[in-house]
Amino acid sequence: MAQMTPAELEEFQNLSDRYHADLPGPLIGEKLPMDVLVTEYAQADPTFVVKTAGLAATHSAYRAVKGDGQCGWRATVFSYFELLLHSGDPSLVQLEKIRFETFADTMTQIGMDYELLADMFDYTWQLFDKIAEAVQNKVPDDSIILNILNDENLSNSVVYHFKIVTSAYMQLHADDYEPFLEMPVDQYRVARIDPANQEIDQIGLQALTHAVISTAGFGLEVLYLDRSMGEEVTPHQFSHSTGDVPTIRLLYRPGHYDIIYKDTQPMQVFLQPQNSTMTHIEEPQGFSSVHDFLFSPATVSTGQTSSSYDAVFQPTSQYMQHTSYRNYYQPPPPTYTDMSWYAPPPHQQIPPPVSMPTEQTLPQQRSRPSVAHSASSRSVTISPPPPSAPATANEPMIRFSTSMYQHDVRHHQTAPAAHCTGRFLVPQTHHTIIATWGFSLISTGLVTTTMVELEFASAEPGIYTIIYSSYKHLLFRPRSELND
Amino acid sequence: MSNSRTSSRASGTGGSRTSKSSQSPLKRLTNEIADLRTTPNDSVLHLGPSTDSDLYHWEAVLKGPRDQSSPYAGGLWLLTLSILSNYPLSPPTVKFVTPICHANVHFQTGEICLTLLTSEHWAPSYTLSSVMSAIQQLLSDPGLDSPLNVDVANLMREDDAVGWESLVRYWTAERRWQGEGSAGWITERKPGTGGHFAHLRVTDVLMLSI
Numbered sequence: 001m002a003q004m005t006p007a008e009l010e011e012f013q014n015l016s017d018r019y020h021a022d023l024p025g026p027l028i029g030e031k032l033p034m035d036v037l038v039t040e041y042a043q044a045d046p047t048f049v050v051k052t053a054g055l056a057a058t059h060s061a062y063r064a065v066k067g068d069g070q071c072g073w074r075a076t077v078f079s080y081f082e083l084l085l086h087s088g089d090p091s092l093v094q095l096e097k098i099r100f101e102t103f104a105d106t107m108t109q110i111g112m113d114y115e116l117l118a119d120m121f122d123y124t125w126q127l128f129d130k131i132a133e134a135v136q137n138k139v140p141d142d143s144i145i146l147n148i149l150n151d152e153n154l155s156n157s158v159v160y161h162f163k164i165v166t167s168a169y170m171q172l173h174a175d176d177y178e179p180f181l182e183m184p185v186d187q188y189r190v191a192r193i194d195p196a197n198q199e200i201d202q203i204g205l206q207a208l209t210h211a212v213i214s215t216a217g218f219g220l221e222v223l224y225l226d227r228s229m230g231e232e233v234t235p236h237q238f239s240h241s242t243g244d245v246p247t248i249r250l251l252y253r254p255g256h257y258d259i260i261y262k263d264t265q266p267m268q269v270f271l272q273p274q275n276s277t278m279t280h281i282e283e284p285q286g287f288s289s290v291h292d293f294l295f296s297p298a299t300v301s302t303g304q305t306s307s308s309y310d311a312v313f314q315p316t317s318q319y320m321q322h323t324s325y326r327n328y329y330q331p332p333p334p335t336y337t338d339m340s341w342y343a344p345p346p347h348q349q350i351p352p353p354v355s356m357p358t359e360q361t362l363p364q365q366r367s368r369p370s371v372a373h374s375a376s377s378r379s380v381t382i383s384p385p386p387p388s389a390p391a392t393a394n395e396p397m398i399r400f401s402t403s404m405y406q407h408d409v410r411h412h413q414t415a416p417a418a419h420c421t422g423r424f425l426v427p428q429t430h431h432t433i434i435a436t437w438g439f440s441l442i443s444t445g446l447v448t449t450t451m452v453e454l455e456f457a458s459a460e461p462g463i464y465t466i467i468y469s470s471y472k473h474l475l476f477r478p479r480s481e482l483n484d
Numbered sequence: 485m486s487n488s489r490t491s492s493r494a495s496g497t498g499g500s501r502t503s504k505s506s507q508s509p510l511k512r513l514t515n516e517i518a519d520l521r522t523t524p525n526d527s528v529l530h531l532g533p534s535t536d537s538d539l540y541h542w543e544a545v546l547k548g549p550r551d552q553s554s555p556y557a558g559g560l561w562l563l564t565l566s567i568l569s570n571y572p573l574s575p576p577t578v579k580f581v582t583p584i585c586h587a588n589v590h591f592q593t594g595e596i597c598l599t600l601l602t603s604e605h606w607a608p609s610y611t612l613s614s615v616m617s618a619i620q621q622l623l624s625d626p627g628l629d630s631p632l633n634v635d636v637a638n639l640m641r642e643d644d645a646v647g648w649e650s651l652v653r654y655w656t657a658e659r660r661w662q663g664e665g666s667a668g669w670i671t672e673r674k675p676g677t678g679g680h681f682a683h684l685r686v687t688d689v690l691m692l693s694i
Contacts, residue, residue, distance in 0.1 A: 010630060116519070117608060119511045120572070156573045160608055194607035196573045 026150045028078050029064035031142070031261070037062045047227050048253065054232045055223070055251070055260070062251065063259040072200035072250070072257040073159045076208060076220070078149050079248035079259055080162075083218050085131045085140045087246065093135050096216055097128035103165050110171040117164060123154045124161045160196055162212060166204060167193040169211035177203060206238055214239040219247035223260060226253070509571040513539045516611050525613045527620035529560065540567045542576075544616050545661060549624045555652035556623040559584075560661040563594075563619070565612055575606035578615060585655035587626040587637040597632050598622055 034056040041052040065071040065078075084093050100121075107114045130144045149155045167189045170177050174185040180203060181188045193204055200208065209220045220238040228234060233251070251260040517532065517539075525531060529545040541564065548559035561582040568574050578601060580594035588597040599605050600618050610618075631637030639648040 112609065116512070116515060116611065119515070120608060153570045153573065156570070160573060164609070190607070191605070194609060195605050196608055197603045197606065 025064065025066055026146070027066045027068065027074060027152065027155055028146055028149050028259075029066075031061050031063050033061055034059055034260075037258075045227065048225060050231050051225055051233050055225075059249070059260050059262055061261040063261075065256075065258050067256045069197055069199050070156070070159060072205065072252075073162065073208075074149065074155065075250055075257045075259050076200070076205070076213070076248060077159050077162050078145060079250075080213060080216065080218065081127060081131060081145045081149075082142065083246045083248065084216075085134060085142070085145060088135060088138070088140070090132055090135045092216070093128060093132040097125065097132070099215070100124065100128070100161070100165065103168060106172060107164065107168045110168055112164070112168060120157045121161050123148060123157045127158060156196060162208065163193055163196075166208045166211050170207045173210070177207065209238040213248060217245060219245045220250075221247055222250045222252050222257075224252050509567060509569060510539055512572055513567065516613065519611070520613060525616055527617045528613075531613060531616055534564075540569075541565070542567065542612060543581075544612075546616060546620060548656065549620060551624065554624055555649045556584075556586075556656055558660075559623075559656040562661045563616075565615070567612075572608035572610070574603060575601045575610075576612060576615060577601075578619065582661045583655065583659045585633065585636055585652045586623065587628060587631040587633050587640060588622060590632040595632060596622070597627070597630050 038049075038052050038056050041048050044052075063075075063078075065075045084096060087093070104114050104118075107117075127145065127148050130148075134140055134144050149158065170185055170189055170193065177188075178185050183191070188203075192198055192201060193207075205220075205222070213220045218239070222236050222238060223233040224236060225233050239247075247262075249260045249262060251258045513533075520531060527547055529547055531544040532542060533539050534541045534543045544563045544565060546559075546561045546563055548554065548556040551557060561580055561584055564579050564581055566577040566579075568576075578596055578598075580589055580596065583591055583594070585591065589595065596619065598618060600610060600615065626637075626640065628637050628640060636648065636651065639651065
């Protein structure tokens with residue numbers, strides 16, 4: 001074959017860059033059994049065939065994602081909403097929406113023109129609202145998500161929202177990412193994250209996981225279907241998920257992502273004590289290689305000393321029979337320390353909170369919080385049992401849902417400048433705030449969420465920062481009462 | 485950024501709002517027009533919709549670089565910007581109507597080769613205003629990798645600065661935009677939509693020499 005001139009090569013490169021196959025089918029396909037994928041791959045590379053067959057043994061279903069150049073982004077975004085929809089936890093959905101709204105501040109901090117982009121985010125808010133409604137009504141129909149994410153324009157707007165959130169997050173944590181890029185983070189963002197029509201790469205996927213996925217308490221796992229040795233796909237954990245957190249699973253074959261599902265059949269879940277993850281938040285670790293960084297446990301950048309509540313409220317080992325709530329009884333994902341963006345690193349030029357609540361100024365609850373729990377249209381009022389009391393077969397035991405650990409103080413709806421997460425405003429000295437409290441009753445197998453009122457008796461007006469342990473300080477009684 | 489939009493944001497994050505796909509670009513374009521009023525773009529004489537009834541077709545009058553040593557200095561070019569229904573997810577199609585002698589602009593069609601305007605690199609955070617700034621920047625900083633005007637590119641590649649500059653200066657003066665857009669004279673535009681042409685007269689053209 002004759003050598004091509006640089007001009008010809010350029011021409012071909014341009015053609016290749018501009019080529020977009022006119023692919024059939026929706027952007028996100030229906031959930032299909034794994035056998036379909038195995039059949040589809042029957043004609044493919046023998047390595048793939050063997051590995052795909054192996055996959056069918058461990059995974060139950062897959063969902064084809066259209067290879068339109070954004071499948072990695074779209075697959076992750078879809079799966080995120082799918083996990084929310086099937087979480088059965090309205091407060092988690094609500095919280096996630098608010099968390100996305102607070103990204104407006106993050107974007108503004110790094111100099112993005114949020115106002116200019118804000119109207120593109122309407123579809124994301126709509127999707128959150130529809131999912132919240134569906135979860136509330138207990139009709140988790142996938143078509144809610146499919147309808148929006150299969151409309152190209154709406155879909156790309158939502159995907160772009162996630163991109164810009166990822167981009168802002170990366171910029172805010174530039175020091176974490178810069179060592180693994182060949183260019184400064186701001187250049188990388190402009191080239192690889194911000195463009196509307198760029199596929200996600202590994203660092204982007206890691207940043208998206210840090211910014212959105214693991215902060216929501218979800219895991220992300222990518223199964224690499226490559227030509228490497230062996231008969232099994234190569235899994236990579238993008239989030240440090242231990243135990244059984246709801247996990248997004250993507251199947252990657254060179255250049256393309258699909259969604260894949262693990263067995264959804266009832267299975268027994270054994271809850272591990274999470275002493276280490278709850279009482280110790282790891283210090284930031286140096287990364288020795290790109291690989292370590294990309295596939296490390298989630299990066300950790302804020303630390304919070306533990307309080308005695310840690311020990312008190314640790315989920316203890318519990319053998320749980322009721323399967324449909326297995327996602328809610330797990331210990332908090334260690335990745336919750338990813339919420340470092342709530343407390344921006346000191347080197348960022350961010351207006352500091354007006355004051356930090358100290359032990360003395362912490363809001364005090366008027367009384368032990370009692371939680372109204374509605375089951376089968378009759379209302380039962382229970383108080384959290386003494387945490388050290390062992391659960392017996394007949395005694396209700398309260399467990400705190402995973403999402404609990406993201407539940408921060410939320411303003412009363414009428415209060416101005418509502419911020420659920422990270423920071424909140426106390427506009428006047430005597431101020432009542434509403435906190436979301438999610439909990440589960442194992443004995444009845446019910447999950448519910450309750451609003452708890454907290455009164456700031458002594459807090460000065462101003463902005464307060466919660467360093468991701470708000471529930472310890474704000475939702476629970478003072479230590480002295482607990483020790484009663 | 486303009487305060488006028490702050491209020492719209494507060495309601496925007498509020499929750500259930502019904503909007504169709506087609507509403508997004510219009511709202512966005514309206515915002516961009518509002519921004520142009522508060523922060524006019526110095527690289528254009530004018531930038532705005534061609535007609536009041538159609539926000540999807542804009543026109544712009546681009547000014548040459550401020551640097552008087554540039555052979556494009558003092559030039560004026562009319563450009564059209566076509567906006568697709570999925571803007572800002574896709575870039576606008578921008579073309580020179582006034583012919584320009586530039587390595588990255590097709591002399592006949594006016595097509596522009598600019599990275600920012602390709603679907604792979606376009607980001608919704610760019611605006612039509614920032615596109616115009618980028619095109620003005622392109623005048624000062626032509627790329628020779630993928631020329632649309634091979635003749636000009638060849639002159640530059642051969643370091644024929646005299647030949648290149650005289651050619652550029654000739655076309656910059658010869659085909660300088662004469663002050664008429666499809667919607668009439670730019671001077672009749674309301675102030676604030678990108679600049680005034682009234683104070684620019686033939687003397688500006690005379691600064692250009694071949």
